[in-house]
Structure formats: C-alpha cells, structure tokens
Amino acid sequence: MAQQDKVGVLFVCTGNICRSPTAHGLFRHKVREAGLEDRVRIESAGTHDYHVGEPPDRRSIRHAAARGIDLSDLRARKVGAQDFSRFDLILAMDRGHLSHLARIGPPGAQDKLHLFLGFAVGPARGRDVPDPYYGHADHFDEVLELVDQGAEGLLAEVRRRLGD
Numbered sequence: 001m002a003q004q005d006k007v008g009v010l011f012v013c014t015g016n017i018c019r020s021p022t023a024h025g026l027f028r029h030k031v032r033e034a035g036l037e038d039r040v041r042i043e044s045a046g047t048h049d050y051h052v053g054e055p056p057d058r059r060s061i062r063h064a065a066a067r068g069i070d071l072s073d074l075r076a077r078k079v080g081a082q083d084f085s086r087f088d089l090i091l092a093m094d095r096g097h098l099s100h101l102a103r104i105g106p107p108g109a110q111d112k113l114h115l116f117l118g119f120a121v122g123p124a125r126g127r128d129v130p131d132p133y134y135g136h137a138d139h140f141d142e143v144l145e146l147v148d149q150g151a152e153g154l155l156a157e158v159r160r161r162l163g164d
Contacts, residue, residue, distance in 0.1 A: 003161070003162065003163035004088070004161050004162060004163075005039070005162075006039050006040070006041060006162075007039065007040050007041070007088050007089065007158050007161050007162060008040075008041040008042075008043075008086055008087035008088045008089070009027065009040060009041070009042050009043075009087060009088070009089045009091065009154070009158065010042075010043050010044065010045060010079070010083055010086075010087040010089070010090045010091065011023040011024050011027070011042075011043075011044040011045075011091050011093065011116065012044070012045050012046065012047060012079055012090060012091065012092050012093065012097050012101060013044075013046060013047070013092075013093040013094075013097060013129075013131070014046055014047055014048055014050070014097070014131065015046045015048055015050040015051045015076060015133075016044055016045050016046030016051060016076035016077060016078070017046075017051045017054060017055075017056050017057045017060065017076050017133075018056065018057050018059075018060050018131060018132055018133050018140075018143065019093040019129050019131065019132070019143055019147075020044035020045065020046065020093055021044050021056040021060060021071050021074045021076070022056070022060050022064060022069075022071065022140075022143055022144060022147050023044065023091070023093070023116060023129075023147045023150065023151065024042055024043065024044035024071075024074060025056075025064055025069045025070060025071040025074060026064065026067075026069050026144065026147050026148060026151050027042055027147075027151045027154060027155070028042050029068070029069050029070075030151050030152075030155050031155070031158075034155060034159075036158070036159075036162070036164065039162055039164075040158055040162075041086075041087075043087075044074065045076075045077050045078060045079040045080075045083065046076055046077070046078055046079065047078070047079060047097055047100045047101070048078065049078040050076075051076040052076055052077055052078055053075055053076060053077075054075065054076045055071075055072065055074065055075060055076075056071045056072075056074055056076075057133065059132070059137065059140050060132075060140060060143075062140075063137070063140040063141055063143075063144055064144065067144060069144075079101070079104075081104075081106070084105050084106055084109040084112065087112065088112060088161070089112060089114060089154075089157075089158075090105075090109075090112045090113050090114070091114050091115070091116040091119075091154070092113065092114070092115055092116060093116055093128070093129040094115075094128035094129060094130075094131075095115065095128055098113060098114075098115050101113050115128070116129060116147075116150045116154070117129060117146060117149070117150045119150055119153035119154040119156075119157055120146070120149040120150040120152070120153050121149060121152050121153045121156075122149050123149075124145075124146045124149040124150060125149075125153075127146065129143055129146050129147065129150075130142065130143070130146075
C-alpha cells in the first residue's frame with residue numbers, strides 16, 4: 001500500500017448517538033495526542049436518520065467526559081453516498097452495520113469497509129461493539145473499553161498508511 005498524506009476515518013453505527021460518536025471522540029483524542037490531527041480526518045455517521053442533528057446520548061457524553069474525552073461538539077448525521085469517496089476507512093461498529101454499508105456502497109468500495117474491532121488489540125479483536133442505548137450505565141463503560149482497544153489498533157493502521 002502506498003503512503004498517504006492524509007487518512008480519512010468514518011465510524012458508523014445505527015443512529016450516530018452512542019457507539020460511533022464515542023469511537024469518533026476517543027480516536028480524535030488519541031490522534032491529537034499522537035500529533036497527527038492535521039493528517040487524519042475523523043467523522044462519524046449513522047446508518048439511519050433517527051437522530052440527525054442531535055448531540056450524542058447524554059450518557060455517552062458523561063461516560064466519555066469521565067475519561068477526559070469530549071463528545072459535546074459532535075452531531076448525528078446519516079451516512080451518505082459521498083462518504084464512500086471521502087473516507088479511506090469506513091468502520092462499522094457491528095456486523096449489521098457492515099452488511100448495511102456493503103449494500104449501499106458503490107462497486108469498488110468494499111476494501112474501505114471494515115468491522116471497527118477488526119483493528120483491536122487484545123480480547124476485543126473481531127467483536128461487535130454492543131449497543132448500550134437500552135442498557136445500564138455500565139454498558140457505556142464497556143463500549144468505551146472496547147472502543148479504546150479498537151482505537152489502539154486503528155491508530156497503528158493509520159500510522160502505517162501515513163508512513164509515520
């Protein structure tokens with residue numbers, strides 16, 4: 001794979017208010033800490049338009065903030081056709097999202113689509129990120145733990161693509 005000047009990463013879940021904004025915010029934090037914020041474009045979106053324009057779920061914001069991660073500026077949007085050309089990595093939070101993205105994506109976009117935790121290091125590798133929306137508060141912490149494992153591996157992949 002050729003070295004890139006910039007890498008675009010899109011995180012995708014159902015409504016873009018829990019899992020994908022958590023991944024967006026946590027990965028953005030790690031990218032800033034690594035000094036790569038000018039070389040990595042990070043966004044998140046939902047497969048459905050249930051919450052377009054809304055901030056992340058207040059529980060996601062609160063649990064992320066407890067770890068020093070700010071999600072308050074993020075707003076939900078629906079994934080669109082333009083995303084398949086704008087992003088190098090389109091990362092599904094679970095296999096259902098991955099299947100949905102494969103159905104709506106244009107021919108040739110399949111190599112951009114990945115299960116987010118396919119990049120994880122440790123026991124989370126290859127798992128789905130469970131939806132915490134209807135669960136208890138500890139489910140939001142579980143999501144953060146899984147996302148952190150995925151973000152570590154993803155950062156290594158982004159560095160590889162940047163030749164860093």
